[in-house]
Amino acid sequence: MMERPVFPKRAVVTGGMPYGNKTLHFGHVGGMFVHADCYARFLRDRIGKDNVVFVSGTDCYGSPIAEGYRKKCENEGFEGTIEDYVNINHENQEKTLNDYEISLDIFGASGLLDSKDIHQAESNEFIETLYRNGWLEKLVTKQFYDTEYDCFLNGRQVIGKCPIAGCQSEKGYADECDLGHQYMPEELIDPKSTLSGKTPEMREVTNWYFKLTECGDILNEYVDKIAKKRNVRKIVSETMRESLAKPIIYIRKEYVDTYLKVKESLADHKCSDLEKIKGGSFEIEFASLKDREAACEILTKENVRYRTGKTLVPLRLTGNIEWGVKAPSLEGEEGLTVWVWPESLWAPISFTKTYFKRKGESAERWKDFWCDPEAEVFQFIGQDNIYFYGVAQMPMFMAQNGHELKTEYPKGDLQLTTLVPNHHILFLDKKASSSGAIKPPMAEDLLSMYTPEQLRPHFLSLALSNKSVSFMPKPLNPEANENEPDPVLTQGNLYTNVLNRLIRGAFYSAQKYFDGKLPYGEVSKEVVEASTNAILKYEMFMYRTELHQVMNVLDSYIRQASKYWAKNSNNPDNMKQTLVDIFHMIRVATVLSHPVVPSGTEKTCDYLNVDKDKFFSWDHIFATIYDLVDNKENHQLKELKEKEDFYFKHPSQFK
Numbered sequence: 055m056m057e058r059p060v061f062p063k064r065a066v067v068t069g070g071m072p073y074g075n076k077t078l079h080f081g082h083v084g085g086m087f088v089h090a091d092c093y094a095r096f097l098r099d100r101i102g103k104d105n106v107v108f109v110s111g112t113d114c115y116g117s118p119i120a121e122g123y124r125k126k127c128e129n130e131g132f133e134g135t136i137e138d139y140v141n142i143n144h145e146n147q148e149k150t151l152n153d154y155e156i157s158l159d160i161f162g163a164s165g166l167l168d169s170k171d172i173h174q175a176e177s178n179e180f181i182e183t184l185y186r187n188g189w190l191e192k193l194v195t196k197q198f199y200d201t202e203y204d205c206f207l208n209g210r211q212v213i214g215k216c217p218i219a220g221c222q223s224e225k226g227y228a229d230e231c232d233l234g235h236q237y238m239p240e241e242l243i244d245p246k247s248t249l250s251g252k253t254p255e256m257r258e259v260t261n262w263y264f265k266l267t268e269c270g271d272i273l274n275e276y277v278d279k280i281a282k283k284r285n286v287r288k289i290v291s292e293t294m295r296e297s298l299a300k301p302i303i304y305i306r307k308e309y310v311d312t313y314l315k316v317k318e319s320l321a322d323h324k325c326s327d328l329e330k331i332k333g334g335s336f337e338i339e340f341a342s343l344k345d346r347e348a349a350c351e352i353l354t355k356e357n358v359r360y361r362t363g364k365t366l367v368p369l370r371l372t373g374n375i376e377w378g379v380k381a382p383s384l385e386g387e388e389g390l391t392v393w394v395w396p397e398s399l400w401a402p403i404s405f406t407k408t409y410f411k412r413k414g415e416s417a418e419r420w421k422d423f424w425c426d427p428e429a430e431v432f433q434f435i436g437q438d439n440i441y442f443y444g445v446a447q448m449p450m451f452m453a454q455n456g457h458e459l460k461t462e463y464p465k466g467d468l469q470l471t472t473l474v475p476n477h478h479i480l481f482l483d484k485k486a487s488s489s490g491a492i493k494p495p496m497a498e499d500l501l502s503m504y505t506p507e508q509l510r511p512h513f514l515s516l517a518l519s520n521k522s523v524s525f526m527p528k529p530l531n532p533e534a535n536e537n538e539p540d541p542v543l544t545q546g547n548l549y550t551n552v553l554n555r556l557i558r559g560a561f562y563s564a565q566k567y568f569d570g571k572l573p574y575g576e577v578s579k580e581v582v583e584a585s586t587n588a589i590l591k592y593e594m595f596m597y598r599t600e601l602h603q604v605m606n607v608l609d610s611y612i613r614q615a616s617k618y619w620a621k622n623s624n625n626p627d628n629m630k631q632t633l634v635d636i637f638h639m640i641r642v643a644t645v646l647s648h649p650v651v652p653s654g655t656e657k658t659c660d661y662l663n664v665d666k667d668k669f670f671s672w673d674h675i676f677a678t679i680y681d682l683v684d685n686k687e688n689h690q691l692k693e694l695k696e697k698e699d700f701y702f703k704h705p706s707q708f709k
Contacts (some may be wrong), residue, residue, distance in 0.1 A: 056524035059597035062430035067081035067094040068402040069110035074140035075122030079494040084513035085479035090434035093647035108407040112647040114165030116394025117210040133611040173404035189453040200247040234259030234438040263368035269449040272459040294439040301346035304335045316576035321345035399447045431471040476518035507651040517602035549701040561694040566709035572689040575634040587643045615639035654701040661692040
């Protein structure tokens with residue numbers, strides 16, 4: 055038997071928080087939530103449902119929500135409060151997740167109901183701890199100001215071009231682009247106010263920042279460590295390393311003479327060989343971000359065209375947007391709110407606390423899941439968010455435990471999390487987003503064409519852990535070949551066709567030959583061996599969160615069972631052994647498929663007339679069904695009516 059992976063004793067699974075200014079599009083569900091739900095369901099079966107907490111919630115605050123609310127009022131005559139606006143979207147999001155059978159223990163909201171108060175308290179505690187441990191600094195920086203509207207502009211009220219070299223984003227906002235690159239506001243190229251359409255001024259403001267620029271060494275140590283872990287995807291360490299580069303400026307080669315003229319006025323730096331310039335630019339590297347920013351000001355005054363490289367910049371924690379979590383008063387700075395990105399990083403802690411409060415359990419129960427090395431937090435996110443969850447979150451979590459940053463902490467201290475990022479899920483071979491040129495289909499609308507047990511297996515099979523993959527639903531694809539099958543149905547057919555027929559055939563045969571009882575006997579050696587191999591492969595791929603490989607194991611095993619049934623089901627003389635074997639394969643296929651298609655598998659368990667907790671628990675994964683029932687030699691199955699299904703196609707697919 056191959057060496058089996060070790061899972062934590064307790065686990066939190068988090069799903070990335072959707073903004074409160076929209077309903078969920080297919081990417082939210084198919085690109086992240088289905089994957090997180092599959093893993094949470096597996097962990098409940100693997101380590102016990104009481105040892106797993108699956109949390110997410112609506113990201114209520116921030117400039118996207120404030121801007122969405124403003125447009126809703128101006129363009130559509132919405133008369134409710136901003137909280138009303140967010141609550142409508144929150145309820146719609148929760149309904150969609152329920153319709154896709156996403157089994158969250160709590161879908162909270164950072165600005166609504168009891169989770170609002172708990173999140174405010176957690177934000178105060180988190181930021182005050184950073185301050186006490188010496189990891190905050192108060193900086194005077196420049197912010198965009200619209201003179202026509204006489205107001206400071208929030209992050210989404212400024213649009214320009216991302217200054218990071220090589221960035222392919224469609225939009226750059228005040229201090230981040232839509233691909234998640236971070237930069238100082240004054241670096242944004244060609245900024246325009248979304249209110250007046252004019253170029254805004256830069257005016258000084260005071261805010262609190264996390265000292266991220268001092269975390270390069272510990273982050274490099276952390277990246278080296280996770281790069282060796284089998285259950286952390288390579289994209290995490292690779293993407294994080296990109297942000298740990300030294301502060302670099304890329305200057306167009308036609309400005310060499312201008313650079314040479316101002317070279318001595320720049321801080322000490324390294325310059326690439328000007329005699330061997332590759333491509334259209336050369337680079338100059340500085341020892342600190344401060345030196346690079348000073349150089350940028352000089353180059354801008356000389357009208358030099360340049361781009362900056364990714365590097366660590368101070369992480370802004372506060373701002374002046376009205377719709378936000380109130381920041382604690384530190385050193386007399388009053389009236390600030392918390393920038394939405396940082397507070398969304400500790401929001402899962404707030405939601406975990408809210409979950410246990412709603413259960414009536416101790417307020418300290420959350421620590422069993424977040425502050426114990428024997429527990430683990432798995433965070434399912436999009437690849438664009440690795441910067442925040444990796445580069446920003448990890449040192450902030452470290453800094454909760456003291457001034458000295460470490461990559462490992464004892465029980466009682468906040469632990470670092472495991473990131474599970476997916477690549478983009480495209481739509482018809484193009485990147486789609488609510489704010490982009492290509493609009494994605496809404497997740498709820500897809501349920502008018504497919505059932506959840508058709509969509510869930512398809513999304514899991516797309517190998518988003520490896521690369522960006524396109525979602526190509528035939529009903530929405532104007533270029534689809536009428537004579538070719540719908541690619542979305544391929545994996546769903548494994549259940550609605552193959553496994554559904556197999557289970558029905560086994561039940562009908564048991565009713566015909568054995569009065570609806572489960573035939574008792576010893577499972578064939580080759581069936582036990584095939585089942586054991588499938589279980590072990592499945593478990594290893596789950597450990598690595600390679601969910602497309604999990605689907606490959608399921609596809610192979612279920613089709614193997616189907617072939618076995620097709621070969622042997624027409625021989626009445628051997629029907630007892632055939633049913634003994636096939637019911638074992640049905641049991642294994644059903645347990646392994648439970649995280650993928652929960653309703654159909656739980657219905658199967660119900661008709662097998664076995665206790666659900668025993669049936670799906672991995673404490674009994676290698677057992678036969680006879681080990682799970684009281685009277686193994688006379689176990690009665692539930693009667694299956696004619697044409698009764700376990701997995702369902704959408705009505706629109708019947709002609």
